[in-house]
Amino acid sequence: MLTIGQLAAYAGVTVRTVRHYHQIGLLPEPERDASGYRTYTATAVVALIKIRTIANAGVPLARVRAMLDADPATFAEAIQRIDDHLRDEIERLETSRKQIGRLAAGDSLVLPPEVVAYLDRLRAIGASERMVAGERDGWILVGARWPDYPRDWIPYKIAQLEDPRVVRLYRLLSDALDGDPGDESRLPEVADLMVELAEESGEEETGGQAEDDLPFDLMDAFAIESDPRAVRLMELMRERGWARWTKLERVRE
Template sequence: MVYGLTIGQAAAFAGVTVKTVRHYHRLGLVDEPERDSSGYRRYGSSDLLRIVQVRTLAGGGVPLAEIGDLLAADPERFSSALDDVERRLTERIEELIARRAVLHRLAAGDRLLLPERACAALDRLAELGFGARYVAIQQEALILARALVPEVFDSFLMQIERQLGDPEYVELLRRCQEAESWDPDDRRLDELAAALSAKLLANRELLSMPAEFRARPDAATRYGLINHHREHQAPAGARLNELLEANLRAAGVDIPHQ
C-alpha cells in the first residue's frame, strides 16, 4: 500500500494550487519530501501541516519573506511578530477605506479636486439659477486656483462666498453671464465693467494679493491661467474682463500683467 499524498492531493487538501505548493518549495518555506520507490514525492501529515501554516499566515497578511522566520520563532517572538502584522494590516485597511471614499466621490467628477466649502459655493450658484456652463467654468477656475495659487485660494473662496451673499453682486453676475452673448464692441460692456469694479472696490481688502504670491516670478502667468480661463470661447467675456482689470488697476489695485 502506498502512503502519503501526491502534490496535487496535498494542494487540494490544503486549499491551495500545485503552483503555490511549488512556490513554497522554491522559497524554502516547505521542504520537498523525498521521492518514493516509484519516483513520486509523497506528502505526509507534517508536510500538509506546514503547507496549511504557510497558507494561513500568508492569507492573514504576513509577507512570504517573513513566514519562515516566524514559524521558527519562539512563542513570544511569534506573538510580537503577529502584532506587527496586525498593525500593518490596520494601516492598510484604513488606506483602503480612504480610497473607497475617494471612489464614492468620483461620482461628482472634478468636485473631487475641491474642498466641501468650494463645492457648497458652486451649489449656491446653481441654486441662484446660473446655468450649468457658467457653474462649470467657475468650478474649473476654482480647481486651477487651488492648484496654481494655493496661498490665494482661501481668500479667493472667501470673496466668492461674500459675493454670493450680496443680492446686488449676484445681479451683476447674472449680467456677466448674459454678456457672454453680446458683441465684444457692445458699449454695455463698459457700463457693466464700471459697475463691477465699483462693487469690488467697496471691499478693497479682498482684492489684495498675498506677498508670497506677488513674489513669485511667474505670478502673472499663474494669475492669467485662472482669471482668463476659457476666454477664447467668449470674446465678449474676455473684453469685459479686460475692461474690469483696467478699471481696477486705474484704482491702484495690483493686478499682475501678463
C-alpha cells in the same frame, strides 16, 4: 500518504502553489518513492496549512520561513507588527474610499461646502457648466493659497447674485464660452457690466488679500489658457479705466 494533488486540495491551495513553495524553500520537497512518485506526510500537510495561513494574512513569503521557525515570543511579536501594519493599511484604504466618494461628489472634491453651494447657485441662475467649471477651478486656486478666503468671501458673492446685472453677466459669459470661440460680440457688454458693478461698489475687489497677487495672477493666466478671448476682454476693461480680470484694479495714471 498523499500525492501533490491531494496535498494541495487538502490545504486549499493549487498544485502550482505547492511547487512554488518547494522552489523557494518554504516547503521541503519529499524524495520519490519506489514507484517514482513524491508522496506527502501529515507533517507536510500541517506545514503547508501554516504557510498558507500566514501568507493569506499578508505576510510576505520571504518572511514566512522566519515566522515558522520562531519561538512563541518572537512569533507573537511578529504577528503584532503585522497587525499594526494591517491596521495602518486599513486606515489608508478607508481614507482612499472617502476620497473616491468625494470624487463621485464632483465639486466637493477639493472645495469647502460654501463654494459648492455657490456653484449650485450659479447653475440655478443659468450659468453653463463650462462657466461653473471655470469658477470652480478659480476657487481651487484661491483656496489653496488662502484656506479661509472662500468661507469669508462667499456670502458677498452669493449676495451679488441677487443683482440682475450680475445674473446677466454670468449668462453672457456662459453664452460666450459655449458659443463660437471666435465670437467677441458679447465682450463689450461684459466689460461694461463689470465696470458698472466695480464703480458702483466704490472699491477695488481685493477681498482682503491685497498683499499677495499670485492667486489672482494665476487666475488671470488660467482665464487666458481657457479662452484666449480673455485677453480682448482685459483690453476692453483697460480702455474703460480698469485693469486685470479676476481682481479689478483701477488703471494707475
